[in-house]
Amino acid sequence: MAGPHPSTTDSRHTPRGRIDKRNAILEAAFAVFARDGYAKASVDAIADAAGVAKPTVYNHFGGKEGLFRQAVSTTAERATARSLAVVHGLGSDVDDLAHALREVGYRLLLCYTSEEAWALRRLLHAEISRFPDVFDTVRGSGPDQFSEALADRLARLALAGRLRLEDPVRAAEQFVALLTGPVEGRSALGTRPVSDQELRDTVAAAVETFTRAFAVPRGRLGDGPSSGQEAAL
Template identity: 45%
Template sequence: MSTAPARPRPTTDRRQRILDAAGPVFGEHGYERASVDAIARAAQVSKPTIYSHFGSKEQLFQVWVGAVARQVSDDAVRAVHGLDVSPKKWRAALVTAATDLVEAWHTDCAASLARTINAEVGRDPQIYAVVREAAHDPVIEALAGRLAMLGNAGLLRVPDPVLAAKQLIALSRAELDDISEFGTKPTSAPVVRRVVKAGVETFLRAYEA
């Protein structure tokens, strides 16, 4: 009895395989020493296939960085979207959402991404724009929307929700670089929550109606 030949993987699957294979190669060797040949072997595709999907090693690197940045920011965006803006719960919910957001940006994956950005942004300043678009802007946009809702409810004074969102994040993370020695030391959940709560309280002294 004959068996039908297996269908080839869709193009999107092949593209994702390349990105999945690129991560460990870029992570271990950095951009300069990472070779397209090594990525092709790991992805089990030909070198021309990589170029047909991404055009160049530089473009592959940028797409990979953007994908990792989106992965890091997904949990942060979900945390912000879960912020309860009801009059009785919004204050506690703001601390919880800010804590979840900060924790999402202090995972091993986020720390690895930060090291990659710091190492490569001098060579390619476009990397910063890629990360900003993929990770920073969606979080700011989501948080600004929630703060605007609290403003519309008369609970906060937020003439500029985007600026308020940036300041809330900055205050929530203010002490963590010192405590974690710029992400090189683990920080316990109670310490993170204490730091975030202090930052949120400072924010509220400026913005609470």
Template identity: 40%
Template sequence: MTDTGSISQATPHPRSHIAKRLSVLEAASIVFCRDGFASASLELIAAEAGVSRQTIYNHYGDKEKLFIAVVKDLTERANAGLFAAISSFPDNPADLEAELVDFAMRLACNCMCNNDCIALRKLIQAEGRRYPELFAPWRELGPERAWTAIGARFARLHHAGYLEIDDPDIAARQFQALVNSDLYIGTLLGDKPSEAQVRKSAAVAVKTFLKAYGATAAKH
């Protein structure tokens, strides 16, 4: 007598449509970051994903469309960490400098030191000049949204008397540049900064920022 239950458990289920799509996207991210757009092939990506070349065509079409999908996916994943950090911005700080340092640390850990952000930066550096049209999703969804969101928070601190800022958007870009400056090269080369290194970088960034924008009579 056949044990149908045992056979059912032993028979592997084929991967779902969604699982294959995600597998291709992840494999494409690995191959594009490693080999660049020109050298990457659908055959290499298919082998990395464990699917057929036809499966890639079915889900994404050609290599350009797949690359654009990778850029969009990395940008959206990077944005998730970024906006999680921005949501913790100190709108009513009891200690402005200390709370901005904590915020800067969260911003660095969720963005500059995040694997998705690192992969996206490598792609932009390697391919942005040669294939600018492939980075349309990043231009639409990337840094401008972050600067606008952080700038809006700085505007609130300005109106509350904590900061003196003429252009919150410029201040936001400068703040993020200061936070990232000491960590950029190391993360690009694969280094993982320690918590102490991130805190030191954040503290220096905030001190420099407040020298430029700190209110002379901040409210507490």
């Protein structure tokens, strides 16, 4: 954060051990916070889990609060990056649109239902009233960015004459909602495992509904846009 370490790779003032410890602490901190919640998590437990002495934690992060912010932010950024990578895999020149959406949807749902993602969501829900800024940090370069990226892809598909959209952002929100909404309830907020089959069924149903609502029916065997619908955008 505001430590005396220059951001460039300076071998003189950034001992290699420090970064390892820092990462170990962040990892352990997230795990303990996720398991016990902010209030019940003790700095001693985190230090133990990280294999580090308590004062080291205070050296690096100042206190429990700073540690929490850093741990959550770091994990959130990692999770967002994973989801973004999935969205970027959605091209606009796909052959079988429903198949492509199922593929992306399934991978997104895997991200969404990962243990880490559940823990992150639980923590955010739990502590958002005490740390509103953490939510802003996560959103600042988080799902907002993610939502935009997905909206971009959908807009491309609309331009390519494959989707009929008025509002790409709204459509992206709805696509994600159709994917994740049904899973939220079925997995008891992530505390019960969801079978892969259930995941795939949910994805299939979501894509079915989404395409019924938004997909442009294709002329038989034609692979280029033929209806001129894309000119309207």
